[in-house]
């Protein structure tokens with residue numbers, strides 16, 4: 053390994069893990085030292101590479117060249133794996149949601165702060181140009197007074213065809229609330245501050261082990277602006293992923309994560325162009341690596357992650 057490269061250990065090389073690992077491998081300042089996955093079939097994809105392969109994450113963390121651990125295991129395992137990495141003084145990039153409970157999230161934050169390592173989370177939308185355009189519209193006051201913030205996520209089927217695994221539709225750790233809503237909570241709290249206590253109505257199917265089918269929830273910002281979450285699965289429509297901020301002089305909407313629409317009074321919403329497309333995941337990875345090198349970086353830390361977890365728990369914990 054070159055002395056100036058940051059050694060990366062990847063834990064969980066499934067759907068998202070593989071994608072982010074690919075981006076780390078493209079970055080000139082990073083080197084993938086090892087991959088851990090409990091599924092031998094997943095590891096077998098890398099048999100012909102020079103990367104060290106592990107079935108137990110503790111063994112990967114013991115490798116002296118691993119500086120940063122990227123954790124992309126299912127949500128229930130974020131806590132034990134992250135705590136182990138922090139105890140071994142590794143920097144951590146963790147997938148969302150941060151943890152499986154607020155208590156776990158707070159312990160992760162405390163441990164990371166105590167260890168003084170870099171702690172970051174993968175919220176890719178935050179690094180997308182579409183979000184940056186939306187943020188610019190909000191900050192330049194083109195919306196007037198904000199009247200309502202609304203999230204609408206409707207799925208013809210959950211999980212989606214491309215998202216099949218053994219946990220995503222379990223009530224224990226899956227469901228669209230845990231999987232999708234953290235992205236929007238992050239944006240809302242980043243732009244506007246904490247979401248105040250929510251009233252939440254969650255619908256569940258008869259099968260006790262299966263995840264929720266519906267969500268209607270409302271909270272507010274500190275100044276009273278309503279924040280509305282609307283989620284539904286199994287609907288007879290095309291998937292809808294919309295995040296809309298309504299103001300007295302304009303409306304801005306983020307659609308499907310990568311498209312931004314804007315309209316003013318008495319106008320329809322018009323899609324705004326992304327003049328200079330970027331690889332947002334590469335940007336995220338670059339910020340994490342810059343932070344480790346001691347440079348300025350834009351990170352979503354475990355502090356934000358724990359604040360997101362609090363809202364998430366309020367969304368999920370309220371029962372029908």
Ligand SMILES: NC(=O)c1ccc[n+]([C@@H]2O[C@H](COP(=O)([O-])OP(=O)(O)OC[C@H]3O[C@@H](n4cnc5c(N)ncnc54)[C@H](O)[C@@H]3O)[C@@H](O)[C@H]2O)c1
Pocket residue numbers: 063064065066067068069088089090091094107109124125126127129147148149174175176217218231
């Ligand atoms: N940031 C995003 O936009 C985004 C997108 C999708 C998923 N995610 C999050 O990423 C995480 C992983 O999601 P996914 O869709 O890749 O799931 P996945 O099931 O496809 O992949 C998880 C992998 O972890 C492995 N694994 C499970 N337990 C392990 C352990 N103890 N040690 C090592 N490996 C273990 C599994 O074998 C699997 O290969 C979840 O927390 C999910 O919420 C984030």
